[in-house]
Amino acid sequence: xxxxxxxxxxxxxxxxxxxxxxxxxxxxxxxxxxxxxxxxxxxxxxxxxxxxxxxxxxxxxxxxxxxxxxxxxxxxxxxxxxxxxxxxxxxxxxxxxxxxxxxxxxxxxxxxxxxxxxxxxxxxxxxxxxxxxxxxxxxxxxxxxxxx
Amino acid sequence: xxxxxxxxxxxxxxxxxxxxxxxxxxxxxxxxxxxxxxxxxxxxxxxxxxxxxxxxxxxxxxxxxxxxxxxxxxxxxxxxxxxxxxxxxxxxxxxxxxxxxxxxxxxxxxxxxxxxxxxxxxxxxxxxxxxxxxxxxxxxxx
Numbered sequence: 184x185x186x187x188x189x190x191x192x193x194x195x196x197x198x199x200x201x202x203x204x205x206x207x208x209x210x211x212x213x214x215x216x217x218x219x220x221x222x223x224x225x226x227x228x229x230x231x232x233x234x235x236x237x238x239x240x241x242x243x244x245x246x247x248x249x250x251x252x253x254x255x256x257x258x259x260x261x262x263x264x265x266x267x268x269x270x271x272x273x274x275x276x277x278x279x280x281x282x283x284x285x286x287x288x289x290x291x292x293x294x295x296x297x298x299x300x301x302x303x304x305x306x307x308x309x310x311x312x313x314x315x316x317x318x319x320x321x322x323x324x325x326x327x328x329x330x331x
Numbered sequence: 332x333x334x335x336x337x338x339x340x341x342x343x344x345x346x347x348x349x350x351x352x353x354x355x356x357x358x359x360x361x362x363x364x365x366x367x368x369x370x371x372x373x374x375x376x377x378x379x380x381x382x383x384x385x386x387x388x389x390x391x392x393x394x395x396x397x398x399x400x401x402x403x404x405x406x407x408x409x410x411x412x413x414x415x416x417x418x419x420x421x422x423x424x425x426x427x428x429x430x431x432x433x434x435x436x437x438x439x440x441x442x443x444x445x446x447x448x449x450x451x452x453x454x455x456x457x458x459x460x461x462x463x464x465x466x467x468x469x470x471x472x473x
Contacts, residue, residue: 205367208366208367209367209368209398210402211363211367212363212364212366212367212368212395212398213364213367213395213398213399213401213402214351214353214398214399214402215402215405215406215410217402217405217406217409217410219405219409219410219411220405220410227410227411229398229401229402229405229410230398230401230402230404230405230410230413230416231394231397231398231401231416234368234370234394234398235367235368235369237368237369237370238369259393259394259420260419260420261417261418261419261420262393262394262397262417262418263415263416263417263418264415264416264417265414265415266413266414266415269410269411269412270410270411270413
Protein backbone atom coordinates (compact mmCIF):
# COMPACT_ATOMS: atom_id res chain seq x y z
CA UNK A 184 0.00 0.00 0.00
CA UNK A 185 1.36 3.46 -0.92
CA UNK A 186 2.15 6.05 1.72
CA UNK A 187 -0.40 8.43 0.19
CA UNK A 188 -3.14 5.89 0.82
CA UNK A 189 -2.19 5.61 4.51
CA UNK A 190 -1.97 9.32 5.40
CA UNK A 191 -5.21 10.46 6.97
CA UNK A 192 -6.46 6.96 7.62
CA UNK A 193 -8.27 6.76 10.99
CA UNK A 194 -9.12 4.07 13.49
CA UNK A 195 -12.54 3.84 15.09
CA UNK A 196 -13.15 6.06 18.15
CA UNK A 197 -12.66 4.29 21.49
CA UNK A 198 -13.63 5.03 25.10
CA UNK A 199 -10.98 5.44 27.81
CA UNK A 200 -11.69 6.10 31.48
CA UNK A 201 -8.89 7.47 33.68
CA UNK A 202 -8.99 5.31 36.83
CA UNK A 203 -7.42 5.94 40.25
CA UNK A 204 -5.85 2.48 40.60
CA UNK A 205 -4.43 2.56 37.08
CA UNK A 206 -2.96 6.02 37.72
CA UNK A 207 -1.32 4.67 40.89
CA UNK A 208 0.07 1.63 39.10
CA UNK A 209 1.44 3.74 36.23
CA UNK A 210 2.89 6.43 38.52
CA UNK A 211 4.68 3.74 40.53
CA UNK A 212 6.06 2.08 37.37
CA UNK A 213 7.50 5.44 36.26
CA UNK A 214 9.10 6.34 39.59
CA UNK A 215 6.66 8.97 40.85
CA UNK A 216 5.89 9.43 44.53
CA UNK A 217 4.22 12.82 44.00
CA UNK A 218 1.10 13.26 46.20
CA UNK A 219 -0.87 14.64 43.23
CA UNK A 220 -0.32 11.23 41.56
CA UNK A 221 -0.76 9.05 44.66
CA UNK A 222 -2.51 10.79 47.54
CA UNK A 223 -5.47 12.51 45.90
CA UNK A 224 -8.84 10.70 45.49
CA UNK A 225 -8.91 12.15 41.96
CA UNK A 226 -5.20 12.03 41.06
CA UNK A 227 -3.77 13.70 37.96
CA UNK A 228 -2.65 11.13 35.42
CA UNK A 229 1.11 10.99 34.78
CA UNK A 230 2.45 12.79 31.69
CA UNK A 231 2.92 9.62 29.62
CA UNK A 232 -0.15 7.81 31.03
CA UNK A 233 -2.12 7.97 27.77
CA UNK A 234 0.33 5.41 26.38
CA UNK A 235 -1.81 2.90 28.32
CA UNK A 236 -4.76 3.65 26.00
CA UNK A 237 -4.07 0.30 24.35
CA UNK A 238 -6.04 -1.32 27.20
CA UNK A 239 -9.10 0.44 25.74
CA UNK A 240 -8.31 -0.14 22.08
CA UNK A 241 -9.05 -3.11 19.89
CA UNK A 242 -7.71 -3.74 16.41
CA UNK A 243 -10.40 -1.61 14.76
CA UNK A 244 -9.25 1.46 16.74
CA UNK A 245 -5.80 1.27 15.12
CA UNK A 246 -5.56 2.74 11.60
CA UNK A 247 -3.23 -0.17 10.77
CA UNK A 248 -6.23 -2.43 10.61
CA UNK A 249 -5.83 -4.64 7.52
CA UNK A 250 -2.37 -3.17 6.77
CA UNK A 251 0.46 -5.69 6.90
CA UNK A 252 3.41 -4.70 9.10
CA UNK A 253 6.51 -6.65 10.04
CA UNK A 254 6.90 -6.00 13.77
CA UNK A 255 10.47 -7.34 13.87
CA UNK A 256 11.46 -4.36 11.72
CA UNK A 257 9.58 -1.62 13.60
CA UNK A 258 11.38 0.63 16.09
CA UNK A 259 9.85 3.32 18.30
CA UNK A 260 11.63 6.54 17.35
CA UNK A 261 9.83 9.18 19.38
CA UNK A 262 6.73 10.11 21.32
CA UNK A 263 5.01 13.40 22.11
CA UNK A 264 2.18 14.41 24.45
CA UNK A 265 0.36 17.75 24.19
CA UNK A 266 -2.19 18.79 26.84
CA UNK A 267 -4.80 21.53 26.41
CA UNK A 268 -4.91 22.27 30.16
CA UNK A 269 -3.73 19.99 32.98
CA UNK A 270 -3.35 16.28 32.18
CA UNK A 271 -6.69 14.53 32.84
CA UNK A 272 -7.64 13.43 36.37
CA UNK A 273 -8.97 10.06 37.51
CA UNK A 274 -12.71 9.93 36.87
CA UNK A 275 -12.42 11.59 33.46
CA UNK A 276 -14.01 9.75 30.57
CA UNK A 277 -12.28 10.31 27.25
CA UNK A 278 -12.97 9.43 23.66
CA UNK A 279 -9.82 8.66 21.69
CA UNK A 280 -9.27 8.38 17.97
CA UNK A 281 -6.06 7.50 16.17
CA UNK A 282 -5.04 8.83 12.75
CA UNK A 283 -2.01 8.31 10.52
CA UNK A 284 -0.66 11.86 10.29
CA UNK A 285 2.35 11.35 8.04
CA UNK A 286 4.40 8.68 6.29
CA UNK A 287 7.81 9.48 4.83
CA UNK A 288 11.05 7.75 3.89
CA UNK A 289 14.65 8.49 4.81
CA UNK A 290 17.90 6.79 3.84
CA UNK A 291 19.60 5.43 6.97
CA UNK A 292 23.27 5.82 7.91
CA UNK A 293 23.95 2.27 6.79
CA UNK A 294 22.21 2.71 3.48
CA UNK A 295 18.89 1.01 4.16
CA UNK A 296 15.60 2.80 3.59
CA UNK A 297 13.67 3.70 6.73
CA UNK A 298 9.94 4.40 6.63
CA UNK A 299 8.76 6.86 9.30
CA UNK A 300 5.10 6.77 10.30
CA UNK A 301 3.58 9.40 12.59
CA UNK A 302 0.46 8.27 14.39
CA UNK A 303 -1.56 10.87 16.32
CA UNK A 304 -4.24 9.92 18.85
CA UNK A 305 -6.61 12.69 19.91
CA UNK A 306 -8.37 12.46 23.28
CA UNK A 307 -11.57 14.45 23.80
CA UNK A 308 -14.13 14.75 26.56
CA UNK A 309 -17.51 13.14 25.90
CA UNK A 310 -18.61 16.73 25.01
CA UNK A 311 -15.99 16.86 22.26
CA UNK A 312 -13.45 19.21 23.89
CA UNK A 313 -9.85 18.37 22.96
CA UNK A 314 -7.94 17.28 26.11
CA UNK A 315 -4.71 15.82 24.74
CA UNK A 316 -2.87 14.61 21.67
CA UNK A 317 -0.38 11.77 21.67
CA UNK A 318 2.02 11.39 18.73
CA UNK A 319 4.08 8.32 18.14
CA UNK A 320 6.79 7.93 15.51
CA UNK A 321 7.44 4.39 14.30
CA UNK A 322 10.46 3.62 12.14
CA UNK A 323 10.33 0.58 9.90
CA UNK A 324 13.82 -0.50 8.87
CA UNK A 325 14.72 -2.47 5.77
CA UNK A 326 16.03 -5.33 7.92
CA UNK A 327 15.29 -6.60 11.46
CA UNK A 328 16.31 -4.06 14.11
CA UNK A 329 18.72 -6.28 16.06
CA UNK A 330 20.74 -7.54 13.11
CA UNK A 331 23.93 -5.62 12.34
CA UNK B 332 12.04 22.17 47.37
CA UNK B 333 8.65 20.86 46.33
CA UNK B 334 7.81 21.19 42.70
CA UNK B 335 4.61 23.14 42.94
CA UNK B 336 6.36 25.77 45.05
CA UNK B 337 8.40 26.99 42.07
CA UNK B 338 7.40 30.48 41.02
CA UNK B 339 8.24 32.75 38.14
CA UNK B 340 10.65 34.85 40.21
CA UNK B 341 12.66 31.72 41.07
CA UNK B 342 13.43 30.88 37.44
CA UNK B 343 16.01 31.97 34.91
CA UNK B 344 16.93 30.62 31.50
CA UNK B 345 19.75 28.13 32.04
CA UNK B 346 18.50 26.91 35.44
CA UNK B 347 19.17 23.20 35.87
CA UNK B 348 16.95 20.43 37.11
CA UNK B 349 18.12 18.40 40.06
CA UNK B 350 19.55 15.33 38.23
CA UNK B 351 17.52 12.12 38.73
CA UNK B 352 19.20 8.73 38.87
CA UNK B 353 17.48 5.61 37.49
CA UNK B 354 18.99 2.19 38.07
CA UNK B 355 20.76 -0.14 37.98
CA UNK B 356 17.91 -1.16 35.62
CA UNK B 357 16.40 -4.61 36.08
CA UNK B 358 14.09 -6.71 33.93
CA UNK B 359 11.64 -6.44 36.84
CA UNK B 360 11.56 -2.65 36.21
CA UNK B 361 10.72 -3.31 32.54
CA UNK B 362 8.01 -5.85 33.40
CA UNK B 363 6.40 -3.49 35.93
CA UNK B 364 6.17 -0.78 33.25
CA UNK B 365 4.93 -3.25 30.64
CA UNK B 366 2.13 -4.39 32.94
CA UNK B 367 1.17 -0.79 33.67
CA UNK B 368 1.21 0.32 30.03
CA UNK B 369 -0.11 -2.81 28.34
CA UNK B 370 2.89 -3.07 25.99
CA UNK B 371 3.79 -6.74 26.51
CA UNK B 372 6.40 -6.99 23.72
CA UNK B 373 8.51 -10.00 24.84
CA UNK B 374 11.69 -8.39 23.50
CA UNK B 375 11.86 -6.51 26.84
CA UNK B 376 11.69 -9.56 29.16
CA UNK B 377 12.13 -12.84 27.24
CA UNK B 378 15.82 -13.61 26.66
CA UNK B 379 15.21 -16.33 24.05
CA UNK B 380 12.90 -13.99 22.11
CA UNK B 381 15.39 -11.10 22.27
CA UNK B 382 18.23 -13.35 21.09
CA UNK B 383 16.14 -14.72 18.22
CA UNK B 384 15.67 -11.08 17.14
CA UNK B 385 19.44 -10.54 17.13
CA UNK B 386 19.97 -8.92 20.55
CA UNK B 387 22.21 -10.30 23.30
CA UNK B 388 19.51 -9.88 25.94
CA UNK B 389 16.23 -8.04 26.59
CA UNK B 390 16.51 -4.25 26.55
CA UNK B 391 14.61 -1.51 28.37
CA UNK B 392 11.21 -0.27 27.14
CA UNK B 393 11.84 3.21 25.75
CA UNK B 394 8.52 4.51 27.06
CA UNK B 395 9.47 3.50 30.61
CA UNK B 396 12.44 5.88 30.54
CA UNK B 397 10.22 8.53 28.92
CA UNK B 398 7.93 8.15 31.94
CA UNK B 399 10.84 8.34 34.39
CA UNK B 400 12.10 11.51 32.67
CA UNK B 401 8.57 12.98 32.84
CA UNK B 402 8.50 12.19 36.58
CA UNK B 403 11.65 14.32 37.04
CA UNK B 404 9.74 17.15 35.33
CA UNK B 405 6.61 16.71 37.48
CA UNK B 406 8.80 16.59 40.63
CA UNK B 407 10.20 19.95 39.54
CA UNK B 408 7.07 21.78 38.32
CA UNK B 409 4.11 19.72 39.57
CA UNK B 410 1.93 17.15 37.75
CA UNK B 411 -0.81 19.69 36.89
CA UNK B 412 1.53 22.04 35.03
CA UNK B 413 2.91 20.01 32.14
CA UNK B 414 1.51 21.04 28.74
CA UNK B 415 3.87 19.30 26.33
CA UNK B 416 6.41 16.51 26.62
CA UNK B 417 8.33 14.96 23.75
CA UNK B 418 11.10 12.38 23.61
CA UNK B 419 13.38 10.77 21.05
CA UNK B 420 15.50 7.72 21.72
CA UNK B 421 19.10 7.54 20.60
CA UNK B 422 20.31 4.16 21.86
CA UNK B 423 19.06 1.17 23.79
CA UNK B 424 19.36 0.86 27.59
CA UNK B 425 20.18 -2.52 29.08
CA UNK B 426 19.74 -4.36 32.39
CA UNK B 427 22.41 -3.08 34.79
CA UNK B 428 22.58 0.39 33.21
CA UNK B 429 22.37 3.44 35.45
CA UNK B 430 20.69 6.39 33.74
CA UNK B 431 20.99 10.01 34.79
CA UNK B 432 18.24 12.41 33.70
CA UNK B 433 19.12 16.09 33.35
CA UNK B 434 17.24 19.18 32.31
CA UNK B 435 17.53 22.92 31.93
CA UNK B 436 15.23 25.86 31.30
CA UNK B 437 15.69 26.92 27.66
CA UNK B 438 13.04 29.65 27.41
CA UNK B 439 10.64 31.64 29.59
CA UNK B 440 7.68 33.51 28.11
CA UNK B 441 4.12 34.73 28.63
CA UNK B 442 1.21 33.88 26.38
CA UNK B 443 -2.47 34.71 26.89
CA UNK B 444 -1.79 35.74 30.48
CA UNK B 445 -0.05 32.49 31.42
CA UNK B 446 3.66 32.04 32.07
CA UNK B 447 5.52 29.15 30.45
CA UNK B 448 8.93 27.54 30.69
CA UNK B 449 10.42 25.42 27.91
CA UNK B 450 12.77 22.69 29.10
CA UNK B 451 15.50 20.72 27.34
CA UNK B 452 15.94 17.23 28.78
CA UNK B 453 18.33 14.32 28.38
CA UNK B 454 19.01 10.93 29.89
CA UNK B 455 22.44 9.38 29.56
CA UNK B 456 23.86 6.00 30.40
CA UNK B 457 26.79 5.49 32.78
CA UNK B 458 28.96 5.15 29.65
CA UNK B 459 28.11 8.74 28.66
CA UNK B 460 25.97 7.57 25.70
CA UNK B 461 22.79 9.56 25.15
CA UNK B 462 19.81 7.23 25.67
CA UNK B 463 16.92 9.67 25.49
CA UNK B 464 16.48 13.32 24.57
CA UNK B 465 13.40 15.32 25.49
CA UNK B 466 11.60 18.65 25.44
CA UNK B 467 8.84 19.90 27.69
CA UNK B 468 6.68 22.97 28.16
CA UNK B 469 5.30 23.70 31.62
CA UNK B 470 3.03 26.38 33.06
CA UNK B 471 4.78 28.30 35.83
CA UNK B 472 2.36 29.19 38.64
CA UNK B 473 2.38 32.83 39.65
